[in-house]
Every structure is written in structure tokens, then in C-alpha cells.
Amino acid sequence: MSCCFYFRYNFVFVDEKILSKLWKIATKKNFSSQLFLEVQWGQPLNLTKIFPDKETFFLELGSGWGEVAIQLAIQKPKTGFILLEKKPDRLKETFRKIQKRNLTNIRFLNANFNWFLEEFFEPNSFHEILLNFPDPWPKNKHHKHRTFNEEFPKKLFYLLKSGGLFYFASDHGGYARSVIRNLRRNSKFFEKISYSFQRENFPISHYEQKKLNEKKCIYYVEAQKSIL
Numbered sequence: 630m631s632c633c634f635y636f637r638y639n640f641v642f643v644d645e646k647i648l649s650k651l652w653k654i655a656t657k658k659n660f661s662s663q664l665f666l667e668v669q670w671g672q673p674l675n676l677t678k679i680f681p682d683k684e685t686f687f688l689e690l691g692s693g694w695g696e697v698a699i700q701l702a703i704q705k706p707k708t709g710f711i712l713l714e715k716k717p718d719r720l721k722e723t724f725r726k727i728q729k730r731n732l733t734n735i736r737f738l739n740a741n742f743n744w745f746l747e748e749f750f751e752p753n754s755f756h757e758i759l760l761n762f763p764d765p766w767p768k769n770k771h772h773k774h775r776t777f778n779e780e781f782p783k784k785l786f787y788l789l790k791s792g793g794l795f796y797f798a799s800d801h802g803g804y805a806r807s808v809i810r811n812l813r814r815n816s817k818f819f820e821k822i823s824y825s826f827q828r829e830n831f832p833i834s835h836y837e838q839k840k841l842n843e844k845k846c847i848y849y850v851e852a853q854k855s856i857l
């Protein structure tokens with residue numbers, strides 16, 4: 630049966646069976662742990678239920694081996710962290726590190742965020758969202774696979790709270806400049822759009838360290854969701 634869904638901000642006809650298949654693949658559980666979140670179609674996660682004692686909420690997209698979120702979680706015990714990562718081996722390593730440090734303010738979702746993202750959470754959920762060194766897809770014909778595409782600012786706008794912050798980093802100049810251009814095009818929704826070649830007082834990720842060792846120039850972009 631074919632249904633009309635409000636999918637990715639457009640009304641499109643998607644076969645219900647295909648949508649349900651995509652959802653299953655995107656959210657397929659690859660391993661179990663008490664830190665694992667499960668999300669059902671049509672039942673977005675409510676962060677105040679997940680972290681009843683936390684004051685702010687932070688989302689990391691593509692958390693890799695988890696080193697950034699873990700250091701931030703140690704520094705900010707009153708913040709609840711959600712890590713979204715598709716590779717189970719990286720999540721297993723993150724889980725091992727979290728257990729070693731007895732951290733209680735991190736949960737993760739083993740999911741593909743290019744297929745679904747807004748569907749996982751309630752609107753205006755996060756105070757901060759980090760997209761640190763996403764896969765750059767450098768070839769022109771592969772740009773369509775980039776996470777930060779034309780539609781991405783709408784997803785950020787949906788997920789961030791009013792005044793919430795978005796952080797992006799990449800050593801790929803073309804990708805970073807397209808992110809800045811795209812945010813500026815959306816200046817009605819984002820303000821204080823800035824970039825720098827240094828980022829102070831922020832943990833250094835695995836990939837970032839690799840690029841710093843190669844003496845690569847890194848773009849650090851920041852934007853704030855307009856205060857409504």
C-alpha cells in the first residue's frame with residue numbers, strides 16, 4: 630500500500646512497507662547494553678524521561694570512538710549526552726570507556742542518521758549538537774551523501790532548542806565552506822554564524838588528532854539557533 634507521509638519535510642509518497650523496512654535497517658540493534666536507546670516509529674524519545682536529573686542535553690552525530698563525548702560528560706555532569714553512531718565496533722569501544730569511568734550521563738543510539746534523524750527525538754530537544762569530522766565525500770558526484778546537505782539546517786532547527794548551539798568541524802575546506810554558505814542562507818533561523826581555524830577548550834577527537842598530526846587546516850564552524 631502506498632501512503633502519503635510527511636517525510637523529511639516534504640509530503641512524499643512512500644510505500645509503507647519500504648518505510649518500515651528502512652526504519653528497521655536504520656535502527657537495527659547490533660549489540661545490547663543498558664546504555665542503549667531503542668526508538669519506535671512514531672514514538673520519539675523524550676530526553677527528560679531518559680535523563681530526569683539532567684539540566685541540559687547534548688547530541689553528537691557520528692561519535693566515532695566516543696572520546697569527545699566522554700571528556701565532555703566528565704566536565705559536564707549535569708548534561709545528558711546522546712551519541713548517534715552507525716558502527717557497532719566504535720560503540721562497543723565507547724561503551725567500554727564509559728563503564729571504566731562509571732559515567733551515568735551518556736546513552737547511545739546505534740542508528741543511521743542520514744535516513745532518519747528528526748524522527749528519533751521530540752522537537753526542540755537539544756541545547757547543543759556536534760557534528761565533528763563527518764565523512765567528507767570529496768568527489769562531486771558523492772556530495773549527495775554528505776550529512777550536512779541543503780536539508781540539514783531544517784533538521785538542526787527542528788532538534789535544537791531556541792538559542793541552542795551547533796558545532797561543526799572538518800579538515801575538508803570545500804565541505805566546511807558549503808556548510809558556512811548553507812547556514813548563512815538560513816540566517817533567519819541561525820544567528821552568530823562563525824568559523825575559526827582553532828577551537829579552544831574543547832576535547833580533541835581521534836580523527837581531529839590525526840588531521841592535526843598531518844598539519845591539515847581545520848575549519849571549526851559554530852551557529853546559534855535564533856532565539857524565538
Ligand SMILES: C[S@@+](CC[C@H](N)C(=O)[O-])C[C@H]1O[C@@H](n2cnc3c(N)ncnc32)[C@H](O)[C@@H]1O
Pocket residue numbers: 690691692693694713714715716719740741742743744761762763764834835836837
Ligand atoms: C570520520 S569519522 C569521525 C568520528 C569522530 N567524530 C571523530 O571526530 O573522530 C565519522 C563517523 O561518523 C559515523 N557516521 C557517518 N555517517 C553516519 C550515519 N549516516 N549514521 C551514523 N553514523 C555515521 C561513522 O561511522 C564514523 O564513526
